[in-house]
Amino acid sequence: MQSTQDEAQDSALALAALLQAASKGDEQAWRSIVDLYARRVFAMARSRLGGLRAEGPFFRGSGNVGGWASGNDAAEEVTQSVFCTIASKLAGGEYTEKGRFESWLFRVAMNRVRDEVRRRKRHATPTDPETLSGVSAAASVGSSTDTDEISRLRLAMENLMDSDREVVELRHHAGLSFKQISEMVDEPVGTLLARHHRALKKLKDLMSETPDILGERA
Amino acid sequence: MSNENPNNLREREERLEKDLDAVSGLLDRLVAMDRASADEEFEHRVFGASLAGLKQVVQTEALVSAAAQQDAQAADAELEQRVHATSVERLHAPTLRISDGDSIPLRPVARRSIFSSWHVRSAMAAMFACAVTVGIWKASTQNTARTSRSAATIESLRTHVDRDFDLLLTALGDSSSTASRTADSDSSDAEFKAEWIDDMLEGGASS
Numbered sequence: 001m002q003s004t005q006d007e008a009q010d011s012a013l014a015l016a017a018l019l020q021a022a023s024k025g026d027e028q029a030w031r032s033i034v035d036l037y038a039r040r041v042f043a044m045a046r047s048r049l050g051g052l053r054a055e056g057p058f059f060r061g062s063g064n065v066g067g068w069a070s071g072n073d074a075a076e077e078v079t080q081s082v083f084c085t086i087a088s089k090l091a092g093g094e095y096t097e098k099g100r101f102e103s104w105l106f107r108v109a110m111n112r113v114r115d116e117v118r119r120r121k122r123h124a125t126p127t128d129p130e131t132l133s134g135v136s137a138a139a140s141v142g143s144s145t146d147t148d149e150i151s152r153l154r155l156a157m158e159n160l161m162d163s164d165r166e167v168v169e170l171r172h173h174a175g176l177s178f179k180q181i182s183e184m185v186d187e188p189v190g191t192l193l194a195r196h197h198r199a200l201k202k203l204k205d206l207m208s209e210t211p212d213i214l215g216e217r218a
Numbered sequence: 219m220s221n222e223n224p225n226n227l228r229e230r231e232e233r234l235e236k237d238l239d240a241v242s243g244l245l246d247r248l249v250a251m252d253r254a255s256a257d258e259e260f261e262h263r264v265f266g267a268s269l270a271g272l273k274q275v276v277q278t279e280a281l282v283s284a285a286a287q288q289d290a291q292a293a294d295a296e297l298e299q300r301v302h303a304t305s306v307e308r309l310h311a312p313t314l315r316i317s318d319g320d321s322i323p324l325r326p327v328a329r330r331s332i333f334s335s336w337h338v339r340s341a342m343a344a345m346f347a348c349a350v351t352v353g354i355w356k357a358s359t360q361n362t363a364r365t366s367r368s369a370a371t372i373e374s375l376r377t378h379v380d381r382d383f384d385l386l387l388t389a390l391g392d393s394s395s396t397a398s399r400t401a402d403s404d405s406s407d408a409e410f411k412a413e414w415i416d417d418m419l420e421g422g423a424s425s
Binding site for chain 1 (some may be wrong): 234237238239241242244245246247248249252253255256260261264265267268269270271272274355373415
């Protein structure tokens with residue numbers, strides 16, 4: 001236990017040093033921060049945006065059909081946006097390190113993901129048969145490497161309540177502790193534990209209900 | 219109340235927890251797949267995109283401080299130039315010769331309008347306000363005096379007319395006392411006296 005605490009303290013000090021250096025424009029320090037957190041942010045964004053379609057001429061990744069982008073492209077776009085915001089706030093002195101960098105980073109990321117989800121829901125979806133068939137072929141809920149179980153899980157995630165889904169994504173995709181999530185969303189740890197437990201139970205129930213649906217989609 | 223065997227209940231709870239652990243494990247697998255789905259160049263692209271923001275702020279701050287420094291230097295240079303020009307001007311200013319041969323350089327007089335002084339402007343404003351106040355007061359007192367004079371004049375004329383009217387009646391042989399005069403005669407007397415006063419005020423001949 002003592003060694004775990006020492007390790008945690010050492011990593012916190014190392015992070016503080018990196019943030020200090022990055023705020024002064026140190027590229028190497030900034031690269032280290034990006035390497036530490038970029039994929040976690042990407043996974044969280046991918047989980048939410050993978051099931052929605054993006055519109056616009058800016059998405060040039062694979063699976064782009066008539067302007068509709070794949071989940072990976074959208075998640076990367078959001079991740080880049082998040083780190084641009086973090087970088088400018090660090091360099092501008094708007095963040096003071098108090099051991100809460102992760103909570104702050106993922107709060108920014110979660111807000112960006114929510115904004116993107118809202119923005120996409122406002123866009124009109126195509127109804128002509130050609131575009132619809134192209135979209136359904138190219139942009140599936142998950143990727144082609146997903147197993148049946150993983151696909152069912154993704155589908156079940158889309159049917160969770162927003163508040164439950166956020167706790168799951170912050171806990172698993174972002175890799176935050178319940179204490180960090182509590183600081184981020186300003187709710188008691190007990191509430192979050194209960195919500196997480198309820199969300200897992202819901203996912204289990206939904207997954208057991210969805211095999212027929214997946215059979216139709218295949 | 220449930221009649222379920224406590225052992226069955228415990229087994230059900232354990233089974234539920236096991237299922238939830240399985241879901242949690244599946245979630246972790248999903249997360250690992252999602253994190254791995256980004257290609258090798260992903261971090262490099264994120265770094266490149268965000269570095270511009272990092273550098274831009276730092277560079278902007280450096281530019282701002284450099285610009286401020288330049289402005290300060292330019293202001294200093296300009297001030298120096300003005301001081302130099304003024305001192306040269308004074309050096310070549312006309313001088314006043316006095317009897318013992320010494321000369322005193324004339325200080326150039328700054329030609330300023332008398333009205334540029336705050337004190338002068340305040341004094342003029344106060345004088346104007348006084349003049350207006352006096353004018354208004356005078357006008358109101360004259361009006362009052364005029365009104366008072368009119369009332370006094372009429373009162374004096376009425377007294378005069380009353381006395382003359384009595385004399386007139388006496389002269390006409392109507393020396394009846396006030397007690398014997400009727401209301402009608404009082405009314406006609408008053409009407410006559412009023413007309414008399416009007417005539418006097420207008421400057422016409424008495425009836």
